[in-house]
Amino acid sequence: MMGMFFWAFVVGGIICVIGQIMMDVFKLTPAHTLSILVVAGAVLDGFGLYEPLIDFAGAGATIPITSFGNALVHGALQEGEQHGIIGVLTGMFEVTSAGISAAIVFGFIGALLFRPKG
Amino acid sequence: MADEKRKNLTAVQQDYQAFAKERETKRPVLKNCIRAFFVGGLICVIGQAVSYFYMYFFDFTEQTAGNPTVATMVFLSMILTGFGIYDRIAQFAGAGTAVPVTGFGNAVISAAIEHRTEGFVLGVGSNMFKLAGSVILFGTFAAFVIALIKTIAVKWGGLG
Amino acid sequence: MMKKVTLLLVCSLFIVGCAREPEVKDQSLQGKNMIRLNTDGTAHSATMDQSAAQQAVNDIKQKQAIRDAVAVNTKNKLFLAYQVKHMERFHKKQIEKEVQKQLKERFPQHQVVISSDLKLFWKTNELKKQLQKTRMGERKLNEEIEKLKKLSEETA
Known part of the structure; x- marks a missing residue:
């Protein structure tokens, strides 16, 4: 279990460093950086490489935004296996819903609770 | 592409660009990366702890604990964003706070809060996903x- | 500011309170089962023979990539949960296949279900301890194994 925490820290940290390098060295905006990372996660899952990373690093791989792309592909592939091409379209948000719905719900609650600063 | 653009400029403009480049504050890349590494890693460790919490106290497996963990992290990021703490951490950590899902949550939530004065439908509703x-x-x-x-x-x- | 904080606290209390509900129910259910077991379980059941499980654990623990394993079995079912060494977690899928194949060959008369999930490992351990403490009928144990199997098949 301690190993899990250690590798979650290292892998999560490395993914963040990749993001930082994209922002600092290649001078991309945060929106560009995050979009590229999400696409990278999707591509990695397409090659079946992201799942082993999650097995290895746990939250170190599921918490960074790359996992969003991974989950999208995963849901789409799962449904695609059962229902063919239409399944690819309908299954996409099957697995991912948590992050987005949480962001929507908590975003709205946040807007109700808090006032803009400055 | 950048080089092509430069060729079309006049000599004065080229001089200016060189001058501007010289004066541009150098980004402390290494320092930023170290900060991003530690803060980002720490957020992931917190996420790991949350998912162990769900596994230990509820019937979630390693596979299924991911979703509630992500939701919890977004919830935490809402609280930190609401009190303006997240932005302060973000200034220090850069990508370390932007890349984890909490950064995604922060982008949505801060946009929602910011545009609240414009009303809930036109303000919050239509601006929430501006960044995300x-x-x-x-x-x-x-x-x-x-x-x-x-x-x-x-x-x-x-x-x- | 204070108002907000209290509102937030109330909100989170609500969420936490509601989230715990199924678990509470679960616990009380478990309690009932325990009582039932203790009163009439002894009448028509002897302790299950766990030698197949023991054998499976011994076999699997021999493998290099496996750190720990625990198993339970009934007459025709065998559930084994194991933990992979951390550096081998990259190959978790492949190891799973190997373990499944090995156990299937070793116990052809059992329906073999395996899992490398930590939660399943905890649960199986619990079940095993419970087996040692209280007597459990074949039917009940089959049900428990079925529950473990269902949990191990859940995705996302």
């Missing part, structure tokens, strides 16, 4: 293309 929209768009589209290719390859190409 591109992430969802490109993520979804890339996922669609990749999953489509793979599904077709498996079904008709006999791959996999």
Whole structure:
């Protein structure tokens, strides 16, 4: 279990460093950086490489935004296996819903609770 | 591309660009990376702890604990964003706070809070995904293309 | 500011309170089962023979990539949960296949279900301890194994 925490820290940290390098060295905006990372996660899952990373690093791989792309592909592939091409379209948000719905719900609650600063 | 652009400029403009480049504050890349590493790593460790919490006290497995963990992290990021703490950490950590899902949550939530004065429908509703929209768009589209290719390859190409 | 904080606290209390509900129910259910077991379980059941499980654990623990394993079995079912060494977690899928194949060959008369999930490992351990403490009928144990199997098949 301690190993899990250690590798979650290292892998999560490395993914963040990749993001930082994209922002600092290649001078991309945060929106560009995050979009590229999400696409990278999707591509990695397409090659079946992201799942082993999650097995290895746990939250170190599921918490960074790359996992969003991974989950999208995963849901789409799962449904695609059962229902063919239409399944690819309908299954996409099957697995991912948590992050987005949480962001929507908590975003709205946040807007109700808090006032803009400055 | 940048080089081509430079060729079309006059000599004065070229001089100015060189001058501007010289004066540009150098980004402390190494320092930023170290900060991003530690803060980002720490957020992931917190996430790991949360998912162990769900596994230990509820019937979630390693596989299924991911979703409630992500939701919890977004909830935490809402509280920190609301009190203005997240932005302060973000100034220090850069990508370390932007890349984890908490950064995604922060982008949505801070946009929602910021535009609240314009009303809930026109303000909050339509501005919420101003920053996060591109992430969802490109993520979804890339996922669609990749999953489509793979599904077709498996079904008709006999791959996999 | 204070108002907000209290509102937030109330909100989170609600969420936490509601989230715990199924678990509470679960616990009380478990309690009932325990009582039932203790009163009439002894009448028509002897302790299950766990030698197949023991054998499976011994076999699997021999493998290099496996750190720990625990198993339970009934007459025709065998559930084994194992933990992979951390550096081998990259190959978790492949190891799973190997373990499944090995156990299937070793116990052809059992329906073999395996899992490398930590939660399943905890649960199986619990079940095993419970087996040692209280007597459990074949039927009940089959049900428990079925529950474990269902949990191990859940995705996302």
